[in-house]
Amino acid sequence: MPELMQFLLSGATVGAVYALVALGFTIVYNASNVVNFAQGEFVMLGGMITVFAFQAGLPLPLAVLIAILAAAVIGVGFNKLTIEVARGAPVVSLIIITVGASIFIQGVAQVVFDKQLHRFPSFSGDDPIRILGATILPQSLWVIVGAIVVFIGLWAFFTRTLVGRAVLATSNNRIAAQLVGINTTFIMAFSFGLSAAIGALAGVLITPITLTSYQVGISLALKGFAAAMLGGMGNPMGALVGGILLGLLESLTAGYISSQYKDAVAFIVILTVLFAFPQGLFGRSSMERV
Amino acid sequence: MQRTIISATLASVISFGLTGIAAADIKIGATVSETGPASFLGDPEAKTLKLLVEQINAAGGVKGEKIKLFLYDDGGDPNKARTFATRLVEDDGVVAIIGGTTTGTSMAVMPVAEEARLPFISLAGAIEIIDPVRPNTFKTPHTDRMACEKIFDDMKKRGLTRIGMISGTDGFGASMRAQCLDVASKYGITIVAEETYGPKDADMTPQLTNIRSKSDVQAIINPGFGQGPAIVTRNYAQLGIALPLYQSHGVASNGFIELAGAKAAEGIRLPGTALLVGEMLPESDAQRLVVMAYKTSFEKATGTPVSTFGGYAHDAMRILVDALNRATSMKPAAVRDAIEKTSGLVGTTGTVTMSAKDHLGLDLGSFRMLEIRNGSWKLVN
Amino acid sequence: MRLSKQATLLVLAALIVVAPIFFPSGYYFRVGSLLFVNSLAVVGVVILTGYAGQISLGHAGFAAIGAYACALAPVHLHVHPSIAAIIGAVLSAVVAYLVGRPILRLKGYYLAVASLGFGILVSMVLANEIAITGGPDGIKVPELGLRAVLADWGLELTNAQFWYAFSGLVLLVGSWLALNLYNSPTGRALRGLHESEIAARTVGVDVAQAKLVAFMISAVYASVSGSLLALQNRLITPDIAGYMHSIEIVTMAVLGGVGSVLGAIFGASILTLLPQLLTVFQEYEQVMLGLVMMLAMIFMPRGLLPSIVGLVRGRGE
Numbered sequence: 009m010p011e012l013m014q015f016l017l018s019g020a021t022v023g024a025v026y027a028l029v030a031l032g033f034t035i036v037y038n039a040s041n042v043v044n045f046a047q048g049e050f051v052m053l054g055g056m057i058t059v060f061a062f063q064a065g066l067p068l069p070l071a072v073l074i075a076i077l078a079a080a081v082i083g084v085g086f087n088k089l090t091i092e093v094a095r096g097a098p099v100v101s102l103i104i105i106t107v108g109a110s111i112f113i114q115g116v117a118q119v120v121f122d123k124q125l126h127r128f129p130s131f132s133g134d135d136p137i138r139i140l141g142a143t144i145l146p147q148s149l150w151v152i153v154g155a156i157v158v159f160i161g162l163w164a165f166f167t168r169t170l171v172g173r174a175v176l177a178t179s180n181n182r183i184a185a186q187l188v189g190i191n192t193t194f195i196m197a198f199s200f201g202l203s204a205a206i207g208a209l210a211g212v213l214i215t216p217i218t219l220t221s222y223q224v225g226i227s228l229a230l231k232g233f234a235a236a237m238l239g240g241m242g243n244p245m246g247a248l249v250g251g252i253l254l255g256l257l258e259s260l261t262a263g264y265i266s267s268q269y270k271d272a273v274a275f276i277v278i279l280t281v282l283f284a285f286p287q288g289l290f291g292r293s294s295m296e297r298v
Numbered sequence: 299m300q301r302t303i304i305s306a307t308l309a310s311v312i313s314f315g316l317t318g319i320a321a322a323d324i325k326i327g328a329t330v331s332e333t334g335p336a337s338f339l340g341d342p343e344a345k346t347l348k349l350l351v352e353q354i355n356a357a358g359g360v361k362g363e364k365i366k367l368f369l370y371d372d373g374g375d376p377n378k379a380r381t382f383a384t385r386l387v388e389d390d391g392v393v394a395i396i397g398g399t400t401t402g403t404s405m406a407v408m409p410v411a412e413e414a415r416l417p418f419i420s421l422a423g424a425i426e427i428i429d430p431v432r433p434n435t436f437k438t439p440h441t442d443r444m445a446c447e448k449i450f451d452d453m454k455k456r457g458l459t460r461i462g463m464i465s466g467t468d469g470f471g472a473s474m475r476a477q478c479l480d481v482a483s484k485y486g487i488t489i490v491a492e493e494t495y496g497p498k499d500a501d502m503t504p505q506l507t508n509i510r511s512k513s514d515v516q517a518i519i520n521p522g523f524g525q526g527p528a529i530v531t532r533n534y535a536q537l538g539i540a541l542p543l544y545q546s547h548g549v550a551s552n553g554f555i556e557l558a559g560a561k562a563a564e565g566i567r568l569p570g571t572a573l574l575v576g577e578m579l580p581e582s583d584a585q586r587l588v589v590m591a592y593k594t595s596f597e598k599a600t601g602t603p604v605s606t607f608g609g610y611a612h613d614a615m616r617i618l619v620d621a622l623n624r625a626t627s628m629k630p631a632a633v634r635d636a637i638e639k640t641s642g643l644v645g646t647t648g649t650v651t652m653s654a655k656d657h658l659g660l661d662l663g664s665f666r667m668l669e670i671r672n673g674s675w676k677l678v679n
Numbered sequence: 680m681r682l683s684k685q686a687t688l689l690v691l692a693a694l695i696v697v698a699p700i701f702f703p704s705g706y707y708f709r710v711g712s713l714l715f716v717n718s719l720a721v722v723g724v725v726i727l728t729g730y731a732g733q734i735s736l737g738h739a740g741f742a743a744i745g746a747y748a749c750a751l752a753p754v755h756l757h758v759h760p761s762i763a764a765i766i767g768a769v770l771s772a773v774v775a776y777l778v779g780r781p782i783l784r785l786k787g788y789y790l791a792v793a794s795l796g797f798g799i800l801v802s803m804v805l806a807n808e809i810a811i812t813g814g815p816d817g818i819k820v821p822e823l824g825l826r827a828v829l830a831d832w833g834l835e836l837t838n839a840q841f842w843y844a845f846s847g848l849v850l851l852v853g854s855w856l857a858l859n860l861y862n863s864p865t866g867r868a869l870r871g872l873h874e875s876e877i878a879a880r881t882v883g884v885d886v887a888q889a890k891l892v893a894f895m896i897s898a899v900y901a902s903v904s905g906s907l908l909a910l911q912n913r914l915i916t917p918d919i920a921g922y923m924h925s926i927e928i929v930t931m932a933v934l935g936g937v938g939s940v941l942g943a944i945f946g947a948s949i950l951t952l953l954p955q956l957l958t959v960f961q962e963y964e965q966v967m968l969g970l971v972m973m974l975a976m977i978f979m980p981r982g983l984l985p986s987i988v989g990l991v992r993g994r995g996e
Binding site for chain 1: 728734736781782784785786787788789791792793795796797799800803804807922926929930933934937962963964965966967968969970971972973976977978980
């Protein structure tokens with residue numbers, strides 16, 4: 009029983025990491041139907057900028073703030089310089105543009121920062137909390153709570169605020185949105201900024217657990233991407249549930265079947281789900297880009 | 299001492315003989331993984347090679363000729379490594395190749411070097427690089443088999459015979475895992491529980507929970523490099539596992555203690571090189587001088603602490619330069635012969651004495667068993 | 680613009696034959712042969728993406744099947760490496776059929792992630808099944824032996840020269856087949872479903888079948904390119920199945936112009952040569968690679984070759 013509990017806590021920790029990354033994908037996807045493969049780089053930037061600002065002597069909260077703001081600015085700039093210019097390009101071109109951006113940001117990060125692994129102290133110490141014979145670190149709670157808070161925030165944003173609805177409207181029909189007076193250019197810039205900020209926040213929260221370096225972005229993005237697909241791209245609920253499910257799948261497989269094939273099992277489950285629900289568990293069924 | 303005088307004399311005689319001929323540079327090639335999954339190994343290696351070449355040239359070069367370093371970044375991709383090796387041999391016309399940060403890239407460079415009959419000094423761990431011995435391939439790091447032996451030897455002394463193993467699925471972890479499984483019985487050690495983790499995983503508590511649940515496990519060994527071992531160590535502390543934990547030489551750097559946290563890392567043992575404990579070596583230790591000289595200059599030049607991996611590149615360059623000084627000509631074949639005759643060369647990993655049958659030239663004694671105490675390294679026994 | 684089949688093949692053959700005259704050293708033959716190996720996989724992408732309009736981010740998985748077939752079949756089945764490459768190609772087609780049937784129902788990003796998952800699964804199996812595949816450090820591949828036969832006939836070639844010639848020849852054959860396919864009934868069906876699946880269906884094209892055929896053919900191209908790489912390097916590691924390799928194959932094709940064989944090969948040339956040229960910039964290699972990918976796609980969404988040709992033509996008129 010304590011074993012199962014430990015597997016569940018581990019799964020929840022890792023799952024919350026994936027969920028946070030997956031949540032970052034949703035906003036941009038909702039605004040523009042672009043899956044931003046560079047999303048992982050914002051997670052990396054969040055962690056790395058915090059590390060270096062903290063090492064330079066800034067207090068941790070200030071370092072975190074700087075990292076999130078910097079990532080948001082980079083996100084807005086990225087949209088302005090690439091996605092906005094390439095509007096209407098086919099999916100495969102957009103994939104290559106965002107993968108190119110991911111490689112570019114990594115390249116800059118390795119020159120500006122370094123190639124070593126880093127971490128900064130956990131927010132509430134490293135004394136494990138015992139639950140039913142299993143343990144969890146306080147930082148994991150930060151990540152889990154962070155994922156839930158971001159989820160609630162996004163959900164409220166998309167359903168309760170005018171800007172949020174404008175984002176959805178832009179995604180559904182850009183021209184119609186413009187006709188009813190929505191500034192779609194602003195909506196796009198805003199979405200990328202917010203997305204990057206959430207990515208950076210994810211990076212900040214997870215770095216004390218996962219460590220960071222200039223190249224952590226790609227693998228995190230792939231996992232977050234898979235989680236978002238599992239739950240249904242564009243739906244904050246899908247991102248949260250998809251992430252947690254993926255984490256639990258991995259830890260339960262590692263615990264009960266084989267640690268070697270835990271990623272394989274996770275991917276097989278995703279593929280199976282996609283065959284049954286081609287839009288993911290919570291996906292919109294009518295969205296298709298023509 | 300005597301040898302240096304001889305080689306110095308020899309060097310001056312030869313350079314005297316060569317005066318009048320325009321001094322061409324000695325071209326040395328290198329391909330290391332400055333980027334990619336092994337970049338925290340390849341990065342200090344590249345910096346070390348550049349630094350040493352600068353130092354050697356500032357001190358007058360080799361036999362009066364400057365060294366020119368052709369350094370490429372293969373990103374840890376064996377296919378790229380092979381292309382760069384071809385480039386070094388065919389296009390740049392180097393006299394020897396240093397590199398292959400990982401076993402995969404080393405195995406890719408090897409056939410190119412062997413076909414061109416060019417000496418090649420690998421910086422990777424796996425025993426298969428030098429066993430069986432190939433005429434032109436050498437290497438500087440201890441083999442992963444030796445790391446297993448050193449750890450098992452220490453376990454035996456402490457009476458730990460039933461152990462759990464958790465290893466990374468990357469090349470380093472997988473190769474060392476296989477060697478450990480292979481030599482365990484020789485030391486009377488039984489591996490009762492075995493788990494693995496992916497190199498990018500964020501949490502290893504399920505695997506450690508499974509190992510712990512085997513009631514008779516007495517110690518745990520973790521072959522791996524990169525962030526994996528740091529996370530394993532943190533999870534180990536989180537779960538409150540009290541068994542002795544052994545890490546590998548793959549994490550032998552101060553960065554590891556920082557990443558794992560001094561508290562979580564307390565009491566961990568691992569086989570390392572003299573480089574990490576330079577200050578603690580007795581004055582009489584032959585390695586002290588070499589290790590401290592490298593450590594001081596590297597840290598001054600780069601602002602980052604030395605790591606064992608930079609040390610491997612250091613030793614490779616020293617071995618090569620020593621051989622160049624002794625070689626009868628600057629032809630690759632002559633350099634190869636000279637490398638094979640390396641004897642008593644003091645490096646950061648140990649004192650290297652090669653032969654036609656041994657292209658590593660290190661013994662188990664040059665591995666030091668280190669323990670982490672209060673956030674720093676201590677020599678065990 | 681679209682060159683005729685004969686013109687395309689002629690241009691390609693001329694480049695392959697003439698280029699070595701300007702090669703100052705054997706290293707250029709090595710880069711050339713890598714270029715041909717990459718181009719072969721990329722021609723497969725032209726059929727899948729350019730003709731049929733489907734995305735795959737998992738084609739490195741098929742390259743890996745072809746490569747590991749050359750390493751494993753000679754040892755376990757005692758066949759000649761050339762037969763092993765054929766076994767790999769057949770196996771890739773079968774796997775493509777089994778994987779393609781379910782995943783080709785997906786569209787856009789969902790197809791991308793499903794194919795990506797396939798590639799990751801392959802690389803995971805290769806890295807984990809150490810007893811068979813040698814694990815992450817890779818496995819040795821036997822010698823093809825053709826170079827020795829040629830030497831017996833009095834044609835002495837260095838290793839790099841031989842692989843330049845051999846992979847150049849395979850590329851020519853591959854391109855010829857791809858160009859023939861373009862105007863065949865299957866090719867027309869593929870292009871039809873690229874334009875509009877619904878329209879293609881109404882005129883009687885079995886859309887699912889057509890997609891599957893394109894997926895299988897492109898898998899065979901990737902597989903053969905993997906086999907060539909393995910036989911040339913004599914060593915193969917799971918890196919070949921990696922996510923970045925899949926991305927690289929697609930990027931080469933789209934960068935050069937996925938609509939035509941020549942464009943795709945042009946893209947393969949750029950991405951093969953660029954890292955070799957960028958070594959002078961060492962630290963900034965990744966920065967520049969990322970920039971090239973972004974700029975090319977933003978400003979030349981149809982690919983470099985069509986855009987450049989368009990520019991030249993525009994001036995001429």
